[in-house]
Amino acid sequence: MKESIAAIQNAVIDMKDDDIKGLVQKCLDEGATPLEIIEQGLSKGLDVVGERFDAGDYYLADLIMAGEIVTEAMNLLKTRMNPKDIGRKGKVILATVQGDVHDIGKKIVGMILSASGYEIIDLGVDVSSEKVVEAVKKENIQLVGLSVLLTTMVHNLKEIGDMLAAAGLREKVKIAIGGACCSQHLANEMGVDAFGESAVAAVGIFDDFRMKLGLA
Amino acid sequence: MESMSPRERVIRTLEGKSVDRVPCFCAMMESRTADEILGKPPISTEFITTNPVSIFCLNKFPEVLTKPIARMNLVKTMHKRNVAQVKMGFDAIWALYDDSWRFPDAKTIAVTSGSIFNLIPDGFGDMTYMYRGPGIKTPEDFEAWPYWPDTDAQAHRVYKYFKKFNAEYGENTCIVGYGFFGGLQESMNWAFGIDKVPVWIKKHPDYVNRYLDIIEEIHVKTERAMLEAGVPIVMITDDSAYKTGPFLNPKMVEEVFGHRYRRIIRNVHDRGAKVIFHSCGDNTKLFDLFIGWGVDGLHAYENTSNVDIYNEKKIRGDKVTIIGGVGIDYLLTERSKDEEIVDKVKELIKKLGPGGRYMVAPVHSEDSLPAHKLQVMLDAVKKYGSYPISI
Incomplete structure (x- = not known):
């Protein structure tokens, strides 16, 4: 499961949008909860993208591409989430x-x-x-x-x-x-x-x- | 040094030659300011465009009435803004003439390069435009876009306008001609949606190339038309950055746009004219690219972005003419005190004037600024900008 979540994280970091839904589904099939996928996969991936943006290695377009991937994954995850966990902050x-x-x-x-x-x-x-x-x-x-x-x-x-x-x-x-x-x-x-x-x-x-x- | 004409002062500044005074560049004046200078027209543009009869006609017969109502107003508005800049006494003016816009209904502007803008009152009795969204969201939209520019017809109208404008005002100012609204990247951002451009570049490179072919062609033709009409400098705008840096990776900027801009700028240089390139935001990581493409002057060095205009003078000030420095977020608004503007102009001249290759200017097109504040800026340049600088 850890490897599958890492793959999601890397998809966000490297902006590989080809099969993000497939990766998310694989994680869910392996027993990960939507919240785990979001916190350990998508959010951590976005953190790295943000760090690279702050360091000047990534640009706004990269941020947008990473955001597109996260949005696509979230659309799938939201259907599986406990409503209380959506917008927990x-x-x-x-x-x-x-x-x-x-x-x-x-x-x-x-x-x-x-x-x-x-x-x-x-x-x-x-x-x-x-x-x-x-x-x-x-x-x-x-x-x-x-x-x-x-x-x-x-x-x-x-x-x-x-x-x-x-x-x-x-x-x-x-x-x-x-x-x-x-x-x-x-x-x-x-x-x-x-x-x-x-x-x-x-x-x-x-x-x-x-x-x-x-x-x- | 003998007093120079505005044209000589500005062109020599772009060439890095000595001049009598730091020039002052006006960054595309808007209607509110122009009306303050020239006087309000007896019937406001807002009334002409938004009265019930016009709205009915434009909604009912948009194509037939685009020319008599909407385009006529557009042309008059652009001309008014251009003339007002001359009347104020700027050394160089950003003169816009692009009448290619279409009006599908009374509240909508279709920019021929693929985007939709709102036609809205500016709050001062005139109409203005505000970006609504992309006109091309899919490859199918691209194929079906009904408003692609008629480049030859547009170039001809641009030629006719600038020929007349140059004959009338060319002695009083240095005309920086702007014959097509939007550069390669920003046109694409508007047409496809800025948040979708990275996706288009990745997934539809063929459409991106076809799109840029169209925009490059119209640039080349309208710019050639302006030069044939006697305009000595061409303005190209291409907002390529945000507050903290470029929108696209600089490598991608060079790869997608570089060869095209080299051709566009060579087209101008080959006819003995100059290019001023405007890009909002912090372009620090793009300046070397722009300079490599051959631009003579760079505008805007927005004070609300992270760009450091003084450092740019140190590291690139001998390669390109820096234009800008006066903020429109506060200094040139009603909220500032006149002496704050004068102090800023003095600071800019003191730090950027020595060695030449600098023009004082607002850092952006002038977003309904009060004319008085622009006048304070201009007067301060004329008072403190003479060479040798002695502030």
Whole structure:
């Protein structure tokens, strides 16, 4: 079984997508649980891909290819999983702010967070601040990731924080931002909790949020 | 040193020759800014495009009415943006003319190279475009794409526009002509979806090659048309990187695009003109490739990415002209103070001006920036940019 899980890990690392479903099925047939396959195979593979990306050996396209493989495997595994284990690290709302429809980075962040154990509620693009706050209330969410590319739309970041504060939720909710026009300077200016400069950084940021919120 | 014309100043800077002053390049002005400079038109583009009659007509008869309503507005908008850059007094302007876009309905732009954009109000009374998604998701979509460009017809329209524009404004500024929207990689990213391009390259290399043949051809023809119209510099845009680095492995960039860009750039150089190449993000690992392809100037050195413009000056500043440095995330927005812009311009000139081969510019196309802030930047360049630099 260990060899079969290692094969899954290597398929992610080497971006070999030819038979990922076959590899996953083999693991399941040998008695591995979906959670074992995810944690020891897919997630560890993605960790290595992330390390290589951080080291500059892998590029965004490699991250996407690895993410595609993980998504394909997850689609099969989800049908076999205990619903409690899906999104075991908690729910994250992702949204591109109002007036902006760029979402490639957000999609990649969602893919990586999902593989890392988060349940993603992707509100889509051009999402009003009201809709983000409503979703936070409705789903009792404490983790929010906002994407923005257009300089002219950055004010929405502050607006969401202000609306959460007005609803008495700001202390309970952590907000991370990412996107082409984002920087630590902008994060400070807009009063959000973190800025992620790459999709790989997202897992660390949200894991850190969980610690700070006492969810870990 | 005697005062130079903008054209001479800019071309000599691209050649690495001495000039009287650091030039200032305008990075494709958008409508809000242009309206502030030229005055708002009596009837807004937004009204013309979004009133119920236009919407009805465009939805009902998109092909018939593309030309009178949508394309006419598009052409007027592009021209307005180009003229406003000249009026502000920039040494070099990024002049766009690409009227090949189609309008399948009142809210949709089909870019001929295979992608779909939204036609939306820009919040200031004009219309703008925003990427919606790929137009080609499968090989079958590729075969069925109805909007491939008519390259000869487009080149002819580009020629006619730039011939007239150059005659009218060529003495006042250095025109950097941009006759086709999108470079090889970014067109492909838009057409296939940026998250699917790696998959296409791996699984459908034949389609990738066919696609790039089309884009290369239109580049060569529209660029030749601009040069024949008297434009001295060609702008090529190809966003190849993100905040932290290239989208594709540089080896793959060279393998897929290198030979094509060498041909495209040779086509320009053979006619005695120059090439400025724009790519967003941190291109540190790609700069040597771009320089190897033959580009004369590189824009944008985005401050919100990890690229270090000052280090680039040290290591590649003698091989290529660096263009950029002024952030549009904060400095050129309403949120900054004027003196912060002046300080940044002074810093850029002090560090990048010595030895030449530098132009001050916004780090991106100007995303609805207030004209006043651009003017502060431009005035600061004119005040502090004279050689020898004495800041």
